[in-house]
Amino acid sequence: MKPQTLFEKVWDTHVVVEEPDRPAVLYVDLHLIHEVTSPQAFTGLRERGIGVRRPDKTVATMDHSTPTLPKSLAVIDDQAKAQLRMLEQNCEEFGIELFGIGTKYNGIVHVIGPERGFTQPGKTIVCGDSHTSTHGAFGALAFGIGTSEVEHVLATQCLLQRKAKTLEVRVDGQLMPGVTAKDIILALCAEVGTGGATGHVIEYTGSAIRGLDMEGRMTVCNMSIEAGARAGMIAPDEVTFDYLKGRDRVPKGADWDAAVERWRALKTDEHAEYDKRVVIDASKLEPMITYGTNPGMGMGISGTVPNLDSFSEPSQQAAFEKAMFYMDVEPGKPLLGKKVDVVFIGSCTNSRIGDLRMAASVLSGRKVAAGVRTLVVPGSHDIKAQAESEGLDRIFKDAGAEWREPGCSMCIAMNGDNLEPGQYAVSTSNRNFEGRQGKGGRTFLASPLTAAASAVTGEVTDPRRLLLS
Amino acid sequence: MAKFTTLTSHCVPLTADNVDTDQIIPARFLKVTEKHGLGDSLFSDWRYDEDGSPKRDFVLNQPESQGAQILIAGHNFGSGSSREHAPWALVSWGFRAIIATGFADIFKSNALKNGLLPVEVTPDVHKKLMQAVQLDRGTKITIDLPTQSVTGLGSLEATFPIDAFSKHCLLNGIDQLGYLLSFDDQITKYEQQRT
Ligand code: SF4
Numbered sequence: 286m287k288p289q290t291l292f293e294k295v296w297d298t299h300v301v302v303e304e305p306d307r308p309a310v311l312y313v314d315l316h317l318i319h320e321v322t323s324p325q326a327f328t329g330l331r332e333r334g335i336g337v338r339r340p341d342k343t344v345a346t347m348d349h350s351t352p353t354l355p356k357s358l359a360v361i362d363d364q365a366k367a368q369l370r371m372l373e374q375n376c377e378e379f380g381i382e383l384f385g386i387g388t389k390y391n392g393i394v395h396v397i398g399p400e401r402g403f404t405q406p407g408k409t410i411v412c413g414d415s416h417t418s419t420h421g422a423f424g425a426l427a428f429g430i431g432t433s434e435v436e437h438v439l440a441t442q443c444l445l446q447r448k449a450k451t452l453e454v455r456v457d458g459q460l461m462p463g464v465t466a467k468d469i470i471l472a473l474c475a476e477v478g479t480g481g482a483t484g485h486v487i488e489y490t491g492s493a494i495r496g497l498d499m500e501g502r503m504t505v506c507n508m509s510i511e512a513g514a515r516a517g518m519i520a521p522d523e524v525t526f527d528y529l530k531g532r533d534r535v536p537k538g539a540d541w542d543a544a545v546e547r548w549r550a551l552k553t554d555e556h557a558e559y560d561k562r563v564v565i566d567a568s569k570l571e572p573m574i575t576y577g578t579n580p581g582m583g584m585g586i587s588g589t590v591p592n593l594d595s596f597s598e599p600s601q602q603a604a605f606e607k608a609m610f611y612m613d614v615e616p617g618k619p620l621l622g623k624k625v626d627v628v629f630i631g632s633c634t635n636s637r638i639g640d641l642r643m644a645a646s647v648l649s650g651r652k653v654a655a656g657v658r659t660l661v662v663p664g665s666h667d668i669k670a671q672a673e674s675e676g677l678d679r680i681f682k683d684a685g686a687e688w689r690e691p692g693c694s695m696c697i698a699m700n701g702d703n704l705e706p707g708q709y710a711v712s713t714s715n716r717n718f719e720g721r722q723g724k725g726g727r728t729f730l731a732s733p734l735t736a737a738a739s740a741v742t743g744e745v746t747d748p749r750r751l752l753l754s
Numbered sequence: 755m756a757k758f759t760t761l762t763s764h765c766v767p768l769t770a771d772n773v774d775t776d777q778i779i780p781a782r783f784l785k786v787t788e789k790h791g792l793g794d795s796l797f798s799d800w801r802y803d804e805d806g807s808p809k810r811d812f813v814l815n816q817p818e819s820q821g822a823q824i825l826i827a828g829h830n831f832g833s834g835s836s837r838e839h840a841p842w843a844l845v846s847w848g849f850r851a852i853i854a855t856g857f858a859d860i861f862k863s864n865a866l867k868n869g870l871l872p873v874e875v876t877p878d879v880h881k882k883l884m885q886a887v888q889l890d891r892g893t894k895i896t897i898d899l900p901t902q903s904v905t906g907l908g909s910l911e912a913t914f915p916i917d918a919f920s921k922h923c924l925l926n927g928i929d930q931l932g933y934l935l936s937f938d939d940q941i942t943k944y945e946q947q948r949t
Contacts, residue, residue, distance in 0.1 A: 720799050
């Protein structure tokens, strides 16, 4: 048999029907839904008078517009409230399990999927959310879909899909202290640009990827979409199995052993060919930061913002100038030392326990600089509880940061947590688009270490400076 | 879904590359539970001042843009979030086609399900179209789906790719869920085999 890539293996086992000149009918093992992208899909079902084919393969959470202020469950406005209520009603009517607001396992959709063990190697996983790519860290084929497709999956448990091309991103070498998974993925985005991997599914390989824990791997896969790839995958290994073992929704006993046996085959065969390849030397990376208005506009933190003449195409130049105008940063100058107003530590990219531990390692025994608002928003209630049992909440609060309830929060600024016009934030989230964190707000994307270090000094800061001192 | 065969219209030129779906429709407008009425919020942060009045210099607000059904955008249009609210807002404003040198995957898939045609042309053709339209905002372009062609500028005749299935669905106004539902038996068989 022809050697296959990991992507091809998962794809092939999920094709229900394949006809010439038609997209394949692809089976979906796990469908995650949230309040923002599902209401119109359920309305569509009702209009057609059909039900949900597999409520047992559908899981819902509330995360995008949920409040994060401790002890207050006041939702920001009536519209958001109506949307949350609608999800509740839909789940109730169609028999879908819902991790609702205020319940024990509620959290960001891409955090609770893996945490509860719904996410497993070899599964096809979709959600009306582009960061569904996160789940690929387990060797699943996971990608974001639109609301029409949410309706398709609710109705048929299938999607019409064309097979993507494959891109190997090989990351070898040892990361230097102070350099994290987030820096790997920001470096990839800077290297290929925000549309560089369009039409491809990425597979991350190499010793630096193998060396990451599951949380780091999720951070990397999460931002595959920021390079244009709908999905990113990492072949499962012992690290994956150790993470999953004993979680609520994974097989138990002999079934677990059988599952692990199956999962071990989920890797790219020797001599299998990718359509494209990018190589990154992890040992040469430094902490990364973005300077512009898409995640591809990034650089090493000690570097300088490019000049207009770094770009050859007029359209690229126009985009660069527009970004410079919006961000009000100076071409050719460093970002280090730039004053920041807000630091946001959270989002499905960097809100897991390892991320919080990293931030705490910097903030421990230190204070947030005067005038800097620092929000720490755990990705789920489970993580929140874990962090509190380790005393991380105390470290954050003692430093002068706000310790919040779980949710998407300032990653998307739908719930009342937002930047004010003109403010600068160092954020561990995934998008620095204009207005993403609040109308007129300006975002520098970085790792939890860089974000925490910048909170302490009140300006864009290389975390290695604080880690060494 | 509305059928798409041939469209002749004047155009709105939007020069930026990598226009993301957060610009097409900012997140604060995603709290709706319906698909309709998002046209007013299209490009909201580029389109309105602090006090909500239209910014004169934004292209969508110019009188020449009114009634246009074609948007000429830059490279990698629709990147970022998977929100289908983006094509809903574009269609609600009145667009039926977008010409660009490339589209983000999820946006393209969403657009095709809403009768909004993504027309991918070469950088060279794109440049000619953009220049002509910027020079004379009355320039009319014709997009013909059966022949997959773009015409209207003198001798310029460009083609664009589209997969056979999406083309068939657009030409006939076929909704993809209906098609998918016809595989019910095969899906059941697949489910039985797997368990
Ligand atoms: S944290 Fe941000 S990127 Fe992740 S699901 Fe929520 S809004 Fe989307």
